[in-house]
Amino acid sequence: GAVVSQHPSRVICKSGTSVKIECRSLDFQATTMFWYRQFPKKSLMLMATSNEGSKATYEQGVEKDKFLINHASLTLSTLTVTSAHPEDSSFYICSARRVESEQYFGPGTRLTVT
C-alpha cells in the first residue's frame, strides 16, 4: 500500500529558532502534497498545497514567509516553521496524492516550542 512518512515525529525547539519537517511518499510519486495543522480534537486545517516544481499555494490566513514549503521532488516536501513561537506548537500532518481520488496521510509531527 501507499506509505507516507514524516520526520521528525516529535521535535522540541526554542522560541525564535526554525524547524524543518519532512514529508516523504515512500513507494509512489506524489505530484501534490498537502500540509495540515491539527488542533486538539478538531478537524485538520489545510495550510497549503504543494506541487512538485512550483510554488506552494497557501490557504487564507497562513503566513507563507513563516511556513516555508518546498516540494523538491515527486517524493519529498518540506515544511519549515521559521522563527517559531509557542503558539506554533501543534501537530503538523502531511498527505500525498497519488491520483486524483487517492490521498494518503503521514503520521504527523508534534512540534513543541518552548
Add this chain to the structure above:
Amino acid sequence: GQNIDQPTEMTATEGAIVQINCTYQTSGFNGLFWYQQHAGEAPTFLSYNVLDGLEEKGRFSSFLSRSKGYSYLLLKELQMKDSASYLCAVMDSNYQLIWGAGTKLIIKP
C-alpha cells in the same frame, strides 16, 4: 506492526443506516478519530473516542471497544451528501496518528 483495517467501499440507500467498522492494532492507544472527507476537500472531524462506549452526535455515532481493538461509525437517516470517504485514525503511545485507508461510502437514492 501497526495497522488499521476498514472496508474499502460500502454502498447504502438514502434514508437507511450504515455502520462502518474499523479494527486496529497499534503500539499503545491515545484515542481514535473518525473523519469525513469529500473528494478534493480536507478531512472534517467527526468524532474522538478514548473511552469504551458509544458517543452520539446527531445522525452520527461512534463506538469504541479498546479490549477488542474495534470501533465503528454509525450513520443514520442517510442523505446523499453523506457520500464521502470516512477515515479512521488511531493515536498511538507516541501520539502519532495511524491512518486507515478510508472507506468510500456511496449513497444511492
